Amino acid sequence: MVSLKHLTLTALAATTSAQTANSTIRYMPFGDSITEIICWRAKLWNKLQSTEWGTSAVNFVGSGKTENSCKDTKYDRDNEGHSGFLAVDIASKNQLDGWLKTNPADVVTMHLGTNDIVRGKKSVVEILGAFTKLIATMRAHNAGMKIVVAQIIPMGQASYNPQIQALNTAIIPWAQGLNTTASPIWVVDQYTGFSGTADLRDGVHPNDAGDVKMANVWFPAVVRAFEAARAEKGGRAVRFTA
Numbered sequence: 001m002v003s004l005k006h007l008t009l010t011a012l013a014a015t016t017s018a019q020t021a022n023s024t025i026r027y028m029p030f031g032d033s034i035t036e037i038i039c040w041r042a043k044l045w046n047k048l049q050s051t052e053w054g055t056s057a058v059n060f061v062g063s064g065k066t067e068n069s070c071k072d073t074k075y076d077r078d079n080e081g082h083s084g085f086l087a088v089d090i091a092s093k094n095q096l097d098g099w100l101k102t103n104p105a106d107v108v109t110m111h112l113g114t115n116d117i118v119r120g121k122k123s124v125v126e127i128l129g130a131f132t133k134l135i136a137t138m139r140a141h142n143a144g145m146k147i148v149v150a151q152i153i154p155m156g157q158a159s160y161n162p163q164i165q166a167l168n169t170a171i172i173p174w175a176q177g178l179n180t181t182a183s184p185i186w187v188v189d190q191y192t193g194f195s196g197t198a199d200l201r202d203g204v205h206p207n208d209a210g211d212v213k214m215a216n217v218w219f220p221a222v223v224r225a226f227e228a229a230r231a232e233k234g235g236r237a238v239r240f241t242a
């Protein structure tokens with residue numbers, strides 16, 4: 001009995017120290033088809049490889065491994081993009097909870113709301129209500145979750161864009177209201193400078209030019225999020241030896 005107990009404690013201690021020592025940052029790209037069947041993830045991954053945030057520092061995570069036939073064939077495909085999904089459904093069905101259980105994360109990017117507006121005819125208030133629940137789910141899994149939320153890209157069918165702009169405008173005060181030091185929310189503008197005609201391949205999803213624009217907007221925000229995540233995960237050890 002005594003030796004069994006001792007073994008269990010030793011195993012526990014080993015697990016705990018491995019988790020503490022592992023400073024690899026887990027990044028979950030989260031959203032709908034504009035996160036799943038696009039190539040900005042490939043471009044973002046490639047852009048990160050020439051920085052300190054390459055594969056040994058950052059691991060993309062998520063249940064999705066969709067092959068999108070991107071120009072950049074070498075990249076980490078793991079993501080949590082779900083084509084056709086509404087934020088209000090993901091929130092009401094509590095789906096993010098299961099996704100984060102399977103693939104824990106330190107950093108999340110979220111581009112959601114397009115299907116809510118186009119398919120679901122949901123109001124800005126309903127969408128932000130769902131976003132609030134999604135943020136709470138992220139923080140329940142990781143109290144220090146670093147979160148990047150997009151003001152979403154326009155649609156090809158211009159009649160949807162006033163509602164998209166209304167959501168985008170409302171995202172700023174919504175994010176400010178939920179912002180915390182432990183778990184910051186950074187808002188990035190994927191709308192401004194993105195053409196609903198020239199940068200989309202099918203009226204909804206970015207073409208190559210659109211993917212480049214999206215990756216360039218995500219890039220500085222994820223780097224800032226990685227830096228904040230590292231300050232907690234590995235930073236203490238680094239500072240100690242300095």
Ligand SMILES: *[C@@H]1O[C@H](CO)[C@@H](O)[C@H](O)[C@H]1NC(C)=O
Pocket residue numbers: 018022023024026059
């Ligand atoms: C550290 O975490 C990364 C990503 O989660 C994983 O791939 C790697 O195997 C882990 N390393 C150790 C030593 O546990």
Ligand SMILES: *[C@@H]1O[C@H](CO)[C@@H](O)[C@H](O)[C@H]1NC(C)=O
Pocket residue numbers: 172175176179180181184185186187
């Ligand atoms: C949230 O706080 C961080 C600092 O922790 C800041 O950089 C960021 O801009 C804030 N987000 C919003 C939406 O104001």
